[in-house]
Amino acid sequence: MAYPYLQIEGDPTTWMLSQSIDASAVTSQQPFQTAIVAGLNGKQVLGRGGTLILSGRVAASAVLSGVGNAIPSGGHLVSPPFLYLPSAAGLQPNAPGYALPPETDLAALQIEIAAAMGQAEFCTVPSSNGVLVLNGSTLPFVVLFPALTAG
Secondary structure, eight states: OOEEEEEETTOOOEEEEEEEEOGGGGOSSSOEEEEEEEEEETTEEESOSEEEEEOTTTOSOEEEESOOOOBOOOOOOOBOOEEEOOOSSOOOSSOOSEEOOTTOOHHHHHHHHHHHHHTTOEEEEEETTEEEEEETTTOOEEEEEOOBOOO
16 A cells, blocks of 8 residues: 655654655665655644655654645745754744755755665765764654745
């Protein structure tokens, strides 16, 4: 059976996937990568479309489900690209993650993070305010959100 929603241990955010998946998709030794439509925290739709990278080796559990109970939160604001890391509070409307420089190549960053997870190595990611150091051997997942522009 295929499921359109994914929640990962330790983080209350439920991710709406762009394509439904079955359980075998998240059990590989290689990082699972998928496009997401948005994140749900409680009944609020947060974030926007992006890319989720999940390390099945590190995440202790993942919940796949067929039902979401979100209420749309309204329009989008202009914002830079963001990187979301697991959080006990989950995805929040006013703090969606770490702002990345506008020129960030998200496709290249996706490859770099997946490689760090797959090889259990560190990688560094420049942010708007400094540098994020990610430990691929312990990082359960990240979500990359593209920039939003007015229009």
